[in-house]
Amino acid sequence: MARKMLVDEEMTQTNQEEAHFDFDLFVIGAGSGGVRAARFSANFGAKVGICELPFHPISSEVIGGVGGTCVIRGCVPKKILVYGAAFGGELEDAQNYGWELNEKLDFNWKKLLHKKTDEIIRLNGIYKRLLSNAGVKLFEGEGKIVGPNEVEVTQLDGTKLSYSAKHILIATGSRAQRPAIPGQELGITSDEALSLEDLPKRAVIFGGGYIAVEFASIWRGLGAEVDLFFRRELPLRGFDDEMRAVVARNLEARGINLHPQTNLTELIKTDNGIKVITDHGEELLADVVLFATGRLPNSKRLNLEAVGVELDKTGAVKVDEYSRTNIPSIWAVGDVTNRMNLTPVALMEGTCFAKTVFGGESCKPDYSHIPCAVFSIPPLSVVGLSEEQAIEQANSDVLVFTSNFNPMKNTISGRQEKTVMKLVVDAETDKVLGASMCGPDAPEIMQGIAVALKCGATKAQFDSTVGIHPSAAEEFVTMRSVSRRITVSGKPKENL
């Protein structure tokens, strides 16, 4: 099983026998899913290689970095900026609590940016160590698939390495996309937005998904004038409608200008900034235009067509319930499969893959009751079904419990912002089908609720839990009266 370094023309290795594979597993892409699968497979005794593009905060076809989107260009840097931005509101709130702050507060964007970059470099190092401690061999370069059991890694200096592997795992993730409008090159994606040299004074964001609302909150919290354009009536399509309205209201109350049902049609460079033109004929000037209009799987440069790995029309790698592609020796996890594009889901898929292939235990990722969070300010977090989904899927009546309250902190700060919580319950079985919350600490609060929902907790079990007082979370166990009941036929009855 000695590792062989082969140059192109020597790539004659065939795989008649297992013993001839260089690796039991070769992973392309060292993000959340790839690192997890690689480490766990190695822990199960597999010999594992992994390749990843060189590190840089901004990704491209030839740039990436161990840690992947989550660590370098997603969850982690985003949350750091949200923390930074949230202080803006905190400093306002502090005043009615007796704190006297000088009129002009200074915020040093470069310092935050610098510390953010330091932190992701540190995490990049930790991920590398995780791999080496697990005995996974890391290659820097671009991976391609050249056969069902054959990968080729193009290194920085152009030299190519070729390895055979019993199994190949594609975990190359996804990248932000830009809309095809004139002047789109003047805009940026979330990659650049996390690494801007200067904090924009006037920011335009195009998109209504979680990335759009998170950046709107970040820039607004740091003092920018923010205009958010999106195609629907409300942001955050796919989430519970009531909660979408709450988020929209909160964003507006925090000073973000919302432009629903509006598309950007053109960007033009001017001396005073980027001129943004909308399909409503509006024009405004911005220092930065962010496209948060979706992400596409990184499947193009993998040479998949050569081996016949099937893709769907968005370019996502098609896989079965075990994350196996149509080629039995090739598997895929994470955003490149476009199932549910969340870090913990990629981790789950990576874990299941390792268990299935090397742990001797068939393991399908379970996509039910996956909680998630939107780190807007204040944040939204949900688990289970939205009210609309519950009604659609219900066999019996659906009970909706809501709580809409002024958080205790606001009673003195004077901030006009309600926290909203919601439980959707099956009237017949009493099972809690969905929970949502928009308000401070929502993502932290929802994790425990998610354990309860995952295990089919009933409303009665929620009610029998004693509250923690005074907390916001206790509202979830003290919702006594039904806000509305929706009958199977779908007609809402108010105030039952």
Added chain:
Amino acid sequence: MVSTCLTAPKLSAPTLQTLCRNLPLTLPSSTLYSFSRLLSPSTSRFRHHHVPLQRRCLFSTRSKSGNDAEPLRDYDFDLFTIGAGSGGVRASRFAANFGASVAVCELPFSTISSETTGGVGGTCVLRGCVPKKLMVYASKYSHEFHESNGFGWKYDTKPKHDWSTLVANKNAELQRLTGIYKNILNNAGVTLIEGRGKIVDPHTVDVDGKLYTARHILISVGGRPFIPEIPGSEYAIDSDAALDLSTKPEKVAIVGGGYIALEFAGIFNGLKSEVHVFIRQKKVLRGFDEEIRDFVGDQMSLRGIEFHTEEAPQAIVKSADGSLSLTTNKGTVEGFSHIMFATGRRPNTKNLGLESVGVKTNKNGAIEVDEYSRTTVPSIWAVGDVTDRINLTPVALMEGGALAKTLFQNEPTKPDYRAIPSAVFSQPPIGQVGLTEEQAIKEHGDIDVYTANFRPLKATLSGLPDRVFMKLIVCARTNKVLGLHMCGEDSAEIVQGFAVAVKAGLTKVDFDATVGIHPTSAEEFVTMRTPTRKIRQSPAAEGKMGVEANAAGV
């Protein structure tokens, strides 16, 4: 049909309950309340002309078919509650919603409680949870200013705190809340009587000279801070006063190691006082999980609080300049502007007439009750801190709710004390539910302990030494999660959802099957893969408890 208010709504026919439940409860209550207010209780026996419609129907029906063994007797009220705090208000409201006629008496409002002052809302709202949490919010900002430096925020001059703004805004909020509580009672149709209630006989309460009769009496008078008698203890303040200081304490001694002591230590520290905490034990928070005790002590020390361990107070001396010194078994510390005692609370059972009527109290003065909150006198009940069971607002609410169901919904209900979560709003805060490691070993023997001790994302940027500690205690035999503990930012909020899971008896496997919310602290609770230690009570080999550290890699 008119004056037949035959009190005892111990309903036997389920149809009557249905009737009661289905009738609109909102309609008569507000109008009838104002009506009832007009009927000032000038005589000791006034009849219920103001009984809401559904109640009259109910009772007249009952009276016709009434074959109840109990003697029928006219009372002014079905329930008379002494004390309008969390437990009393909850029991009264729910009882009224179930159709009972209810009165509640409470002392006049004051931020400081005494034999003659209290206020609707009780300890929680006026002298406990709420003002405490508001002070915690206020004090937490100084830590946030620190943190914000690491995130690029700069202050030309250091943020200053103006004590009087805080106290004024806090007191305005308390006034608002006591008003809300009065409205809640009002809207439920409960008669509120201001004054000091005293029990005269098993069915009679005296409020400042006026007598009221009731089929049931509920004692929910709560507890009050207790300061032990030592020389100079008159110079010490308790938590009531500490929540209502007119000026910032420059240097404060806090005597006690319980949750109140720690919460105030955090508050004063955050508001820039010099804080010394004197505790008798080696560690703070007796009764909590040992690792949590260590962890919170360390974290608070790092934030600048000085702990004096194994020191018992012996005397307080006031010097000529007005400053106070505290002498303990180990020595004397001088120069305190304030010395606060957080040395426990005692039930408010004095001068309630309990001895004369035969209500038994234990040696701490707590009223002895059975599982349904009934005292030794069958018509007298007690809930909340006065019974000294688990002294938490939500527990008093549970006890009050259960009592209303038992008495007026024909549904005998015992409060369920299993897996009650609780929080300490220290800085950093603590949240917990279920058993401590020590209790779990005692009750279950073989357990697996999972711990995480990490630097949260926020601290990596802020550069502050803040850490988070989390712990899961799992039964080795059943895989059930027996206890869950956390100390770190947002602990109180995080633990609530997990409390539902622990109460429902979920297993470690269930926790593991749950996907994390990334990036949060809470996700650590569902991603703990390897036990930190396995504790086995193996009678076979060594015959003693073994702690097996699991060194296996992830």
